[in-house]
Amino acid sequence: MFKMILKTDDSLTPIFLRLSLGVVMFAHGAQKVLGLFGGAGFEKTIEIFKAQMGFPTWITVLLMSIEFFGSLGLIFGFLTKLCALGIGTSMAVCAYMNHLKNGFFMNWFGTQKGEGFEYHILVLGIALALIVKGSGLLSFDKALMKGK
Numbered sequence: 001m002f003k004m005i006l007k008t009d010d011s012l013t014p015i016f017l018r019l020s021l022g023v024v025m026f027a028h029g030a031q032k033v034l035g036l037f038g039g040a041g042f043e044k045t046i047e048i049f050k051a052q053m054g055f056p057t058w059i060t061v062l063l064m065s066i067e068f069f070g071s072l073g074l075i076f077g078f079l080t081k082l083c084a085l086g087i088g089t090s091m092a093v094c095a096y097m098n099h100l101k102n103g104f105f106m107n108w109f110g111t112q113k114g115e116g117f118e119y120h121i122l123v124l125g126i127a128l129a130l131i132v133k134g135s136g137l138l139s140f141d142k143a144l145m146k147g148k
Contacts (some may be wrong), residue, residue: 028071085127099117104116104118
């Protein structure tokens with residue numbers, strides 16, 4: 001099972017996918033966990049998710065862990081398939097709970113009540129590609145699989 005999680009090929013393509021998704025998701029995770037980039041930080045994020053969405057603390061901590069540590073995993077190519085699965089799942093849930101009702105498009109001109117789900121489709125597509133392909137060259141997954 002562990003070999004299947006680490007399995008990857010010698011392609012360069014996953015590097016671009018995992019770095020793109022990893023950097024974008026790191027910013028979101030760092031907002032929630034560290035309070036960077038104008039984010040609320042760990043304790044305040046827990047309060048907000050509980051008050052506005054009724055999330056129990058453990059679910060919010062799980063989400064923050066997926067976004068923060070999962071993004072680092074993608075950037076370094078460590079457990080890429082698991083990280084992509086976690087990020088893809090969290091984005092699918094987020095889209096379902098908060099964005100489907102706002103239509104497809106992002107709120108570019110401030111004319112809708114909220115943001116649409118187009119961004120989430122891109123994240124899901126990248127995550128699925130990484131789940132299928134793995135982390136590619138220049139990754140911890142590839143290094144761990146050498147000789148196996």
